[in-house]
Amino acid sequence: xxxxxxxVGAGGVLGxxxxxxxxxxxxxxxxxxxAVNVLGSFVLGVLVSVPVDESxxxxxxxxxxxxxxxxxxxxxxxxRLYESGERRRAVFNGVVNLVxxxxxxxLGWFVAATLA
Numbered sequence: 001x002x003x004x005x006x007x008v009g010a011g012g013v014l015g016x017x018x019x020x021x022x023x024x025x026x027x028x029x030x031x032x033x034x035a036v037n038v039l040g041s042f043v044l045g046v047l048v049s050v051p052v053d054e055s056x057x058x059x060x061x062x063x064x065x066x067x068x069x070x071x072x073x074x075x076x077x078x079x080r081l082y083e084s085g086e087r088r089r090a091v092f093n094g095v096v097n098l099v100x101x102x103x104x105x106x107l108g109w110f111v112a113a114t115l116a
């Protein structure tokens with residue numbers, strides 16, 4: 001088996017590049033973060049519910065999804081909205097990211113289980 005560190009690193013590079021490219025396509029302050037968090041959570045939900053090799057989980061689960069999704073950016077944007085006086089929008093951003101990501105994991109899990 002390939003060194004797990006290399007697998008995670010390769011997936012991380014791909015996830016970071018995908019995150020950057022999607023962020024450039026969605027030019028709304030918090031929409032790009034929401035999109036990657038929900039999409040990445042869906043992908044992770046699929047990955048953990050189908051039988052895949054451990055190396056696939058390292059590349060795509062830990063590496064790609066870890067770099068693609070962006071909890072730190074979500075947290076920063078939420079705090080920035082709150083501090084700038086947009087308190088309702090900050091709360092909305094927090095709730096939508098959390099609920100959306102959790103729902104996406106569940107949906108990914110359900111879709112993969114249904115198709116298997």
